[in-house]
Amino acid sequence: MLELSRVTKAYAGIPAIDAVDLTIRDDEYLTLLGPSGSGKSTLLRLIAGLDMADSGRISLDGDDITFRPTHLRNLGFVQQSYGLFPHMNVFDNVAFGLRYREIDPVTDDSEVTRRVRSILDLVGLGDLGGRMVGQLSGGQKQRVSLARTLVTEPKVCLLDEPLGALDANLRERMTVELRKIRETLGVTFMHVTGNEAEALAMGDRMIVLDRGRLLQVSDPDSVFRAPRNVGVARFVNAYNILEGEVSDGSFRYRDLRFPAHGAPSGRASYAIRHDAAEIHTDTAPPESHASLPATFVASEFLGSRFFYFLRLPDGTIFDVERHLSREDPRRIEAGTACTVSWDPASALVFDAQGARLGDDTLKGAA
Known part of the structure; x- marks a missing residue:
């Protein structure tokens, strides 16, 4: 040893x-x-x-x-x-x-x-x-x-x-x-x-x-x-990280709010795994999901999976990963208006110092 x-x-x-x-x-x-x-x-x-x-x-x-x-x-x-x-x-x-x-x-x-x-x-x-x-x-x-x-x-x-x-x-x-x-x-x-x-x-x-x-x-x-720190979440390159603040039990990103129960008020980061997000073009997301408006940019094929890249209204690029073992690839035209959504229970919240809030339960895509 x-x-x-x-x-x-x-x-x-x-x-x-x-x-x-x-x-x-x-x-x-x-x-x-x-x-x-x-x-x-x-x-x-x-x-x-x-x-x-x-x-x-x-x-x-x-x-x-x-x-x-x-x-x-x-x-x-x-x-x-x-x-x-x-x-x-x-x-x-x-x-x-x-x-x-x-x-x-x-x-x-x-x-x-x-x-x-x-x-x-x-x-x-x-x-x-x-x-x-x-x-x-x-x-x-x-x-x-x-x-x-x-x-x-x-x-x-x-x-x-x-x-x-x-x-x-x-x-x-x-x-x-x-x-x-x-x-x-x-x-x-x-x-x-x-x-x-x-x-x-x-x-x-x-x-x-x-x-x-x-x-x-x-x-x-x-x-x-379950990265313990927002820096770890960035280094594993598997999360979309939104910057905002927590107030009244919600994470506020621009004009939108997502559940962040138990998180203290103040600056925070909100992370959604690439493979925990879904893209909606013709249908509304489930009522239980958090969501953001987006514009489709491009897709990339990596053998066993596809990456889809979307642009949020503030210019942030949001990644969605889908495995071919779970679903067929989608064809979406660049510039298509869409919605990206996720189950709030799969999201991670980090405080102003970068420490993850909540328990050690392993979260992510189902």
Whole structure:
């Protein structure tokens, strides 16, 4: 188990990591999501020992490693840029860490061969050991980088946006394969990404980080359906967020009011999941629904789902997501006047400080 206690790192007096407390469990896949500049890579580098914390403590299985050199931490690090030796073939790249590590280097060539071949088979490169790095595709280089890290049997494997340089199809395939590899080895993975779909799909648990602070650490379903902070709702990119204020138990957006029972009066944000909203062109929305007038702008097909984009009277773009497993796509002409509606029970309300109001019940589309 890897534990961080009040870990802080600042540059020019500006905190990049701000008093972070975090426990990384054994045998889990942990994803870390945040916008550019949120401190994701800095946190990973502090754990790896590539940078040193200004204060706080990092421990592995109770052993303080806060100021221990990188190569003595028993942690693996997989970079987005691969970091492979171009003058070596795949086998020698993977074997390098076994042969030349400072503690317990493996000097038996037969043992090196056994372990390298085993890990290459696991990552799907069993027949490419003799190939040079320059002859590999981007996905193959990423697998070699992963194999070189995993062959040393680290306690925790740190992955810094490992899929960021891959095309969409290969990224999707590697998403599945990384989980299978981790489950086979039982190694803890901490995977940094700026892609919300990747973070939600891959993690057993998920961290949302912004400005060096942990906004939420939870299972992906809870992060998606019940974000604790309006910033989390924005980062998962699944909510329409309206800005307004609460008074007399209602959220007021322009001249309209929506139920917000129990919310205190004052500035607030009101969030509706993309897939919880419906579009009405020829019929009125259900009486129980909240609704807004809108103008249809465009649609986008994404394989298993459609996104519809509407413009509200104040110019705000409102997204509606519909899955093809639930209904057929709709054809709506650009410029069509329509109404967008939702069940008020599925909406989330956040106070002026961004904290979610109400209980922890998972909300969203039926």
